Amino acid sequence: MDASTPSTAPSTADADVVEICRDLIRIDTTNHGGGRSVGEPEAAELCAAWMRKAGMEPELIESAPGRVSVVGRLEGWDPEAPGLVLHGHTDVVPAEPDEWTVDPFGAEFRDGMIWGRGAVDMKGMDAMILSVLVHLARTGRRPRRPVVVAFFSDEEAGGVFGAQWLVAHRPELFAGCTEAISEVGGFSTDVAGTRAYLVQTGEKxxxxxxxxxxxxxxxxxxxxxxxxxxxxxxxxxxxxxxxxxLTYTKTTRQLLEEVAEITGTPFDERDPTPQLQALGHARDWVAGTLRxxxxxxxxxxxxxxxxxxxxxxxxxxxxxxxxxxxxxxxxxxxxxxxxxxxxxxxxxxGLEVPFSGDLVERMASALDAEDPGAHVLPFMLGAGTDNKSLHRLGIAGYGFSPLQLPSGLEFTRLFHGIDERVPVESLRFGCRVLEHVLEPRA
Ligand SMILES: [Zn+2]
CATH class of the missing domain: 3.30.70.360 (Alpha-Beta Plaits)
Structure with missing residues (x-):
C-alpha cells in the first residue's frame, strides 16, 4: 500500500513493516570494514522514499564515495518538548551463503519469520520506525516530541563514515535533541516463567x-x-x-537485583550466577558486562x-x-x-544513561499496554552502537527496538549469526509499542 493511494482499510502502525524489512534485506549492504562496503546508497534511497511518505524532507548525506546516510525531521505537536532521535543503521556484517539455510539476502518467509542478514541487526527496527511514521502521516497525527529520523551508514565498522562523521560535521541536524532510541535492546526474555523486556541503558x-x-x-x-x-x-x-x-554499575546492579526479586533468589554480589541463569537467552550478554x-x-x-x-x-x-x-x-x-x-x-x-525519566516511563507504559504485567529492566551492552557518537552531543541514547519474542528463540545468538531471522509478529508488536512511545495526536 502507498500513502498516496486512497484506501478504505484502516491504517495500522505495522501496515508496512514486513514489506520495508524485506525490501531492505534484499539490498546487500555488506560492510566489509576498512572503508569497503556496498549497497548503502540504495538502502538510504529506500528509507528516504518512505520518509517522504511520512511527510519528511529527508537529506541524503554522502560522507565519502558510496557512504550514504539519510536524515529527516518531523515536527511534534508539543512546542515545549525536546527533540528525540530515532535512528538505525543500514549496513550489515558479511554473511557466508554456504553456511546459511537460506539466501542471506533473499528475505524469505519461513516459520512465521523473515530470514536474512540484518533481520535483527537492524533492518527490522529500521522498518518498524518507518512503518510507524508513515502510519502517523496517514492518520493525520504527529508525535508529541519533534523527531529526528536518521539511518546511518557504517555502524558495523564503528560509524566512521556514518554517525561519527555526521556528529562531527553536521551536528546541527540533531539540534534540540536530548534523547535517542535505537538498537540493541527492548527485546523480551523469559525470567522465571514471566516475560521481561531489557532496555539498553549502557554500553561498555x-x-x-x-x-x-x-x-x-x-x-x-x-x-x-x-x-x-x-x-x-x-x-x-x-x-x-x-x-x-566483578564490577557493578547502576545498570547491572539494578538488573540483577530486580531479577533476584522476580525469581526469589537472593542476590549475592560475589556470585551472580543464579540471576544470570534466570535471564534466558540474554544470560551470556549480561555476564559479559559484569567485568x-x-x-x-x-x-x-x-x-x-x-x-x-x-x-x-x-x-x-x-x-x-x-x-x-x-x-x-x-x-x-x-x-x-x-x-x-x-x-x-x-x-x-563507554556510556550509561538513567533508567528513569519521562522517556523510560513512556517505554514502560507502552510495553505494559501491549504486554500487561511484563517486567521492564535495564541492561548494559558489551558492544557499542551509534549511540556512542550521539552521546558526544549530549544525547542520551537508549537501546529500544521492542520485540516480543517467542520463548525458546536464542535471539541474542542471531546478531551477526548464521540464519539471522526475526518473527513477523515480533515486528508487528514493536510497531505498536513505538507508536505508544511517540504519543501521537492530531
Ligand atoms: Zn547493529
Whole structure:
C-alpha cells in the first residue's frame, strides 16, 4: 500500500513493516570494514522514499564515495518538548551463503519469520520506525516530541563514515535533541516463567591496543636476557589471563537485583550466577558486562629461527566497564610491564544513561499496554552502537527496538549469526509499542 493511494482499510502502525524489512534485506549492504562496503546508497534511497511518505524532507548525506546516510525531521505537536532521535543503521556484517539455510539476502518467509542478514541487526527496527511514521502521516497525527529520523551508514565498522562523521560535521541536524532510541535492546526474555523486556541503558567502552616490545637483537644460539619476543609473550599472557574483578554499575546492579526479586533468589554480589541463569537467552550478554575483558588477538615477531628480533608486536581487544576506563588502562600498563609500549589503535568511552525519566516511563507504559504485567529492566551492552557518537552531543541514547519474542528463540545468538531471522509478529508488536512511545495526536 502507498500513502498516496486512497484506501478504505484502516491504517495500522505495522501496515508496512514486513514489506520495508524485506525490501531492505534484499539490498546487500555488506560492510566489509576498512572503508569497503556496498549497497548503502540504495538502502538510504529506500528509507528516504518512505520518509517522504511520512511527510519528511529527508537529506541524503554522502560522507565519502558510496557512504550514504539519510536524515529527516518531523515536527511534534508539543512546542515545549525536546527533540528525540530515532535512528538505525543500514549496513550489515558479511554473511557466508554456504553456511546459511537460506539466501542471506533473499528475505524469505519461513516459520512465521523473515530470514536474512540484518533481520535483527537492524533492518527490522529500521522498518518498524518507518512503518510507524508513515502510519502517523496517514492518520493525520504527529508525535508529541519533534523527531529526528536518521539511518546511518557504517555502524558495523564503528560509524566512521556514518554517525561519527555526521556528529562531527553536521551536528546541527540533531539540534534540540536530548534523547535517542535505537538498537540493541527492548527485546523480551523469559525470567522465571514471566516475560521481561531489557532496555539498553549502557554500553561498555572499547580499547583496541597495540603492544610493542623492544629488546636487543642477537644470534639465536647465544644466551640472551633482553629478548623482545619473551617480553611480549609474558605481557600478553598476563593481560590475557588477568582475572578482572566483578564490577557493578547502576545498570547491572539494578538488573540483577530486580531479577533476584522476580525469581526469589537472593542476590549475592560475589556470585551472580543464579540471576544470570534466570535471564534466558540474554544470560551470556549480561555476564559479559559484569567485568572488563582483555583478550590478546594477535602476535607478530621474528623472521628466522636463529635470529632474535629487536621488536615484537601484539594486539589486544579490551572492553571496559563505563567509568573505569582510566584506571583500567593504567592497570593494563602495569600488567604489560617494563619495556612494552602501548598505543591505542582505536578507543572510545563507554556510556550509561538513567533508567528513569519521562522517556523510560513512556517505554514502560507502552510495553505494559501491549504486554500487561511484563517486567521492564535495564541492561548494559558489551558492544557499542551509534549511540556512542550521539552521546558526544549530549544525547542520551537508549537501546529500544521492542520485540516480543517467542520463548525458546536464542535471539541474542542471531546478531551477526548464521540464519539471522526475526518473527513477523515480533515486528508487528514493536510497531505498536513505538507508536505508544511517540504519543501521537492530531
Ligand atoms: Zn547493529
Amino acid at each position: 567502552g572499547l580499547a583496541w591496543l597495540n603492544l610493542r616490545a623492544q629488546g636487543a637483537p642477537g644470534h639465536g644460539s647465544a644466551p640472551h636476557t633482553d629478548n623482545a619476543v619473551t617480553r611480549l609473550a609474558g605481557a600478553m599472557e598476563r593481560i590475557g589471563r588477568h582475572p578482572w574483578p 572488563t575483558s582483555s583478550n590478546p588477538t594477535g602476535l607478530t615477531a621474528g623472521y628466522k629461527h636463529n635470529v632474535i628480533p629487536s621488536t615484537a608486536t601484539g594486539t589486544v581487544d579490551v572492553r571496559l566497564i563505563p567509568g573505569e576506563e582510566e584506571q583500567t588502562l593504567a592497570e593494563l600498563a602495569d600488567l604489560a610491564g617494563d619495556g612494552i609500549e602501548i598505543s591505542p589503535e582505536h578507543q572510545d568511552t
